[in-house]
Amino acid sequence: MKITEIHAHYVRIPCDMGAPVDDMGGISFPTMDHLLIEVRTDAGITGWGEGFGHSIIPATLAALESYIAPWFIGKDPTPIGALHRQAQQAFHLFGRNGPVVYAHSGIDIALWDIAAKRAGVPLHRLLGGSSRSHVRAYASLLRYSKPEIVARICRDCVTAGYRHIKLHEIDTAAVLAAREGAGAGIGIANDVNCPWTVAEAQAMERAYRPAALAWLEEPVFPPEDHTGLARVRQHGATRIAAGENAAGVHDFRDLFERGAIDIAQPSVTKIGGITEMRKIIALAEAHSVELLPHCAYFGPGNLASIHIVASLATDTMLERLYVTLAETPYGTSMDAKDGMVAVPQGPGLGVEPDMRLVEKYRQGRISKIS
Ligand SMILES: [Mg+2]
Incomplete structure (x- = not known):
């Protein structure tokens, strides 16, 4: 061929x-x-x-x-x-x-x-197989900044059936409003996209603690400061996630060896595809680091991410950007229902574009x- x-x-x-x-x-x-x-x-x-x-x-x-x-x-x-x-x-x-x-x-x-x-066969069969017909998704929100809008959208997510939400907020008031809106018992993470020095990140990690975050994502700039990120993790009380900006399996090896993260987030459309993802999955397992793929897409990258998540040995979540597309070449195949997304069972990625x-x-x- x-x-x-x-x-x-x-x-x-x-x-x-x-x-x-x-x-x-x-x-x-x-x-x-x-x-x-x-x-x-x-x-x-x-x-x-x-x-x-x-x-x-x-x-x-x-x-x-x-x-x-x-x-x-x-x-x-x-x-x-x-x-x-x-x-x-x-x-x-x-x-x-x-x-x-x-x-x-x-x-x-x-x-x-x-x-x-x-x-x-469906792709997940080549990745080790899966017994799951659906994967859990978490709602990945945009940045709204105004606390009342953050609280309202968190309530909407819970009504839609999501049990896990990720914010992209900076202001402490917006983060605390999310907890008010979602209520206790809902997992809330916050992704800040690399805004701070190590000292600033440490101060913000302390400020967010009343919201009981499931994880804090990319608090330090630049993303390759793995030593700085490790300091935030080691002196903080919140789990640390990163990896969507890492360069391949060797960057992840460094993150793991420095004890910089609790959760690894390689992105299949950024890191080198499924082949590089598989190496990182194995390495994360060897270092007892949880793996939650970064995935803010609605095309073949998302389909691949669904198969990857379905094939993992642990019950991992899929990132689902909380927006509604006018229509998509993939129809409703990737929609979340009650916070769950169906694993495609057709050959390959399982869904062909219209x-x-x-x-x-x-x-x-x-x-x-x-
Ligand atoms: Mg992120």
């Missing part, structure tokens, strides 16, 4: 953020943008993947078109692990994190989709590399 063509579709879908745009506090997505990557083979099997993401998609697309996709054309997609290693070596001088790796991640996901389709909707929401031309 050979890879014959790689097509990329830059899709932009309007979405309802749950609050008016003027009430958003700095993290808002009036549209949800995806880079869908379609890998075609001479065997007639097509795989789908997704490269990160949001406003950096044009750069990921440029990396894909100029170097990453042409490198894969003509290659046999079957030996995924060896191909991944060769690709990493071929691409390493262009950056070990960022758009080059995001583009490679999307192709790697598509290769796993091809492998599972060829075997006629090309009519891909075309409806595509930005510009299809990018075709052959």
Whole structure:
């Protein structure tokens, strides 16, 4: 089998953020943008993947078109692990994190989709199998800042059946309002996206304690200051999560060896695809670190994340961004019901995109590399 063509579709879908745009506090997505990557083979099997993401998609697309996709054309997609290693070596001088790796991640996901389709099994069967028909999801909120809006949206999440919520708030008042809105017994985490020095992070960790957070995510800037993050964890009383900005399995090894995190959050569309994820999953298990994939998407990256979560030995949660898309090429297949998302059981990723909707929401031309 050979890879014959790689097509990329830059899709932009309007979405309802749950609050008016003027009430958003700095993290808002009036549209949800995806880079869908379609890998075609001479065997007639097509795989789908997704490269990160949001406003950096044009750069990921440029990396894909100029170097990453042409490198894969003509290659046999079957030996995924060896191909991944060769690709990493071929691409390493262009950056070990960022758009080059995001583009490679999307192709790697598509290769796993091809492998599972060829075997006629859902992807999770190739990852160790799963006895779960559904995975638990947590509602990952945007940043609203105003305490009354945070409290209202947390109440909405609980009404919708979620038992776990993640905020993206900075102000202590907004964090404490979430606990008021959700009530006791609901897991509330807070993701602050790398704003602070170590000393500031330590002070904020203390300030948030009345909210009894399930974890505090990425409190320290820069994300590669693993030693600083370890100090926050070792002197604090809150579990620490990070990893969506890590560069591959070796960055995770350093995070683990320094005792920097309780929860590892690799992102399948950023870290190097499913192949790199599998290495990190094994390493996290060896270091007794919990693994909760980062996953704020609605395309093949989310489907891959569902299969990954379903195949883990522990009962892990899926991140589900709390927005409502106008419509999606994947229909209702990834919707959460009572806080649970169904594990696709069809071959490969298990759901094929509706090309009519891909075309409806595509930005510009299809990018075709052959
Ligand atoms: Mg995060």
